[in-house]
Amino acid sequence: MESDGALARTVEALLFLAPGTVTLTELADACDASEAQVGEAVTELEMELRDRDRGVVLRRVGGGFALASDPRAEQAARRLLAKPRTPPLTQAQAETLAIVAYLQPVSRPEIARIRGVSSESAVSSLLERGLIEESGRSRFGATIYRTSELFERVFGLEGLDQLPDLTAFDPTPEDERELRERLVAAGEQRSEP
């Protein structure tokens, strides 16, 4: 049936895009359909994916659903992903990464305040490359970021205490709290007309 096919299509797209497991309720809300309808679409999709026997499978995990790669592709995936991609950082990416590195954990609105511009595209490319990762939510619901282990590797750092010290940039902040205040103050001046 056409409408079922359409719902299975939307469900597949949602599971493909979602970074983690998605519950039936979340799917139903997003699809504007009943949980029963979405449940059927999920089953339809699951069977179809099994029949076509390609690289993506549907998993029922932890009270929800997720797409995952087929285990038979694991070796090839290890080979591909063994070399992390490290194209040159743009200025926006370098600034965003520096803010996360020196002030972590730090929320996205705070990054935007310091840079004086919304930094969505820089944050998502750093996430995608695995240089930063989410580390929870702030009291106000904003996502909080920290640097990843990969970050330390690709910058040749043995720990975060090896980050370059800022004495070269006078005046030197005494501690992280002061650094944060100083950065936010400078950012606010920058974003004023």
Add this chain to the structure above:
Amino acid sequence: MESDGALARTVEALLFLAPGTVTLTELADACDASEAQVGEAVTELEMELRDRDRGVVLRRVGGGFALASDPRAEQAARRLLAKPRTPPLTQAQAETLAIVAYLQPVSRPEIARIRGVSSESAVSSLLERGLIEESGRSRFGATIYRTSELFERVFGLEGLDQLPDLTAFDPTPEDERELRERLVAAGEQRSEP
């Protein structure tokens, strides 16, 4: 053929897992197969995804391949991921982006010369959206821009040569004649005593 099907399976799994686009060479290395074989598997997968008409499609973008969600699921995806729709391009942004895309690398004064208006605000929103990036400085200290990898992905371009030919926008001889006549008329008015 079984072995082809297996290669298409591996390719799908790799494209599903990889952050960003993956080139033919990277796929061939990871699959331990020739580029010709992998190229065929990519085409097979591309056609199959098109035929089954579900939520995931294969795209040839930025000199490589990537999986993307079907546009018909966009609204549901934005509801699930709580992401607002990316704003449309303003005319200033579109003109500036066209100049950078066709003339890159290009400096901001050059953009201003062509558009006839200073273009800082359009340039900085395109930078923020990650569609263009800085690529150095001109002799006179002006920042030089080029389009980013994200630009090719967002615009579904295999490469910059996929942009419509600039000559397609050549004004017609009628446009030119009309402009010229108006200017000459204006000049003659001025020369009368």
Add this chain to the structure above:
Amino acid sequence: MSSRLDLDLYLDLEVFVGPFDLLLTVLLREEVDLLELELAEVAAAYVTKLEESGEIELEVATEFLVLIAALLELKSRLMLPSADDELAELGPEEAVDELVARMLEYRRFRDAGQAVTDIFEQERGHLYRSAPLPSAFRRVAVENATQAYRPEVLGEAIGRLLEPPARPDLSHLKRTVSLRSRLSALRAVLEGDSEFDFDERFGREDRLTQAVTILALLQLHTEGEAEWSQEEICGPITISNAAAGPGKTAVGSPGYVATTEREAG
């Protein structure tokens, strides 16, 4: 968002009142006639603004210079008369060619911009996955990672962000050319020499210095200190002390009607 315009320059002219940005837009869209516009007033307004702030921000100044120079060139060609009757026909024709070429160039990118918008609208429904790697693969990636970036990049970025804009640090600017210094340079030459050739005096300077010198010349012209003349298109420019009498052709002289000689002939 920091979306301030570069040239925060407000104009109050006979044919136009509003920001400089808008002036250029209406010129390109042919709502104001370039021949009606007194460019010297625009330059003078900019000069006043520069003098008030006392600093030249290189990129902004370059943008202004490029724009005003293009307008000056176009207008001067539109206005340029010639002693020779045949050339008199040719001058305005070439000027029109130039202006038409510029307007067509803008139209080309305006239309390309429309095409870019169409592609964007058509493509923006496709979304890409941005999920972290499953932990098994993440470990592999970390194990195999080697240093690819210099950590100093991070310190430099923080240093940049710590710098408050209220205390402008011009050390990152390659160089500046002050309008005041070019004004004094011109005045010094004019004191010793009542008439001189621009290229002879300033031809060896870099383009930026030459451009700022032209701006300074405009300022001297509006203040009645200097005259300048050019016998032919792209020919040498002769500058003379205003007290020593004007040259034959006042290029860029506001309101000067370019056909006096033809009428006389």
